[in-house]
Amino acid sequence: QKQNQSHSQNNSQEPIEGQNSNQAVRHKRSPKDFIFGKVIGEGSFSTVYLAKDIHTNKEYAIKVCEKRHIIKERKTQYVKREKEVLNMLANAKHYFVRLFCTFQDVERLYFVLSYAKNGELLPHITKNGSFDIECTKFYSAEILRGLEYLHGLGIIHRDLKPENILLDDKMHALITDFGSAKILGEPDQTDSSSQDHRETSTRTQRRNSFVGTAQYVSPELLSNKISSPASDLWAFGCIIYQMVAGLPPFRSRSEYQIFQKILQVDYEVPDGFCEVARNLVGLLLVREPSQRLGANDKQSIGYTSIRAHPFFNGIDFEKLHEQTPPPIC
Ligand SMILES: Nc1ncnc2c1ncn2[C@@H]1O[C@H](COP(=O)(O)OP(=O)(O)OP(=O)(O)O)[C@@H](O)[C@H]1O
């Protein structure tokens, strides 16, 4: 490949081991450096391929976006946000899908991501009916560690749901899909992807400012107030509920009904729902964001009050990533 001349290269390019031993050199990759295999998934404006780096034989998931489609759908902000946030997570060793490098050709953008061999968490929950308490504790703890890291960087995911929790070859959780993320402290851009409560939102602008399924959206996001890290804690509560019950807490035929149930925090727990888990979910699914468990914990030291909840008895949060995840049984 041509040696990368300009050293102003943005840091999206993680040093990739050169051919000669461990010297890390900076090469701008291109599609020619990879063998593209099967399609592992389709997004609303992306196709994800399993690919192999011809130099290292390592497997990656390469997310390919058509530039024309991104521009037509006015999603450049979404793509830029995804790249920006994935870059901020470049040093995270666990709990996130990692971005190794990006490149483009005339028609497409390419994100070279870590390959989550075991796909999305959701099918593992539904196929199994629901998770037993050991699995629920383990995966809730891994997601919590991810949220601690993300919120510690001042990033709110805003679209956390079981489809956006992937599983690597060892069945560890990897949070993904940062297109809807918000970075605290930066000025609210007026484009449609931000929940800026100041924007004079017209119907169309508001409508397309929300993507994905409605089940996990927090009340404050629905009533168009600004989101906060506590919005991810609401989604976290929904995911814990779903691992125990096998279904999300707010369900209905119509999206409108789901919104109404969310705004009224109207959910039931089925018989046999583990009491300790029910208590934790009840402390997270609270309409007022600041009243949610963990909302007032200091971001710099993590969610101490959630870690302290009896539900996590026996979990060693510092050693999670070294443990073998419990079998999903
Ligand atoms: N790193 C990855 N490893 C394995 N599978 C992945 C990876 N990233 C995405 N996928 C799979 O590819 C599919 C498409 O992902 P992608 O992020 O392109 O779109 P999406 O975010 O799921 O959809 P949308 O763009 O509509 O939100 C997902 O369903 C996911 O299961």
Ligand SMILES: O=C(O)C[C@H](Cc1nc2cc(Cl)cc(Cl)c2[nH]1)c1ccc(Cl)cc1
């Ligand atoms: O080379 C880089 O890293 C910078 C480019 C910048 C860039 N080119 C773009 C073209 C389009 Cl159409 C949309 C976006 Cl968001 C675009 N972003 C880029 C390339 C690939 C990817 Cl995945 C993201 C951004």
Ligand SMILES: O=C(O)C[C@H](Cc1nc2cc(Cl)cc(Cl)c2[nH]1)c1ccc(Cl)cc1
């Ligand atoms: O688009 C946005 O950013 C804000 C809108 C606001 C909003 N649209 C709604 C539609 C209905 Cl039917 C009910 C409520 Cl409470 C609604 N709130 C919205 C729509 C859908 C969802 Cl899931 C979240 C927020």
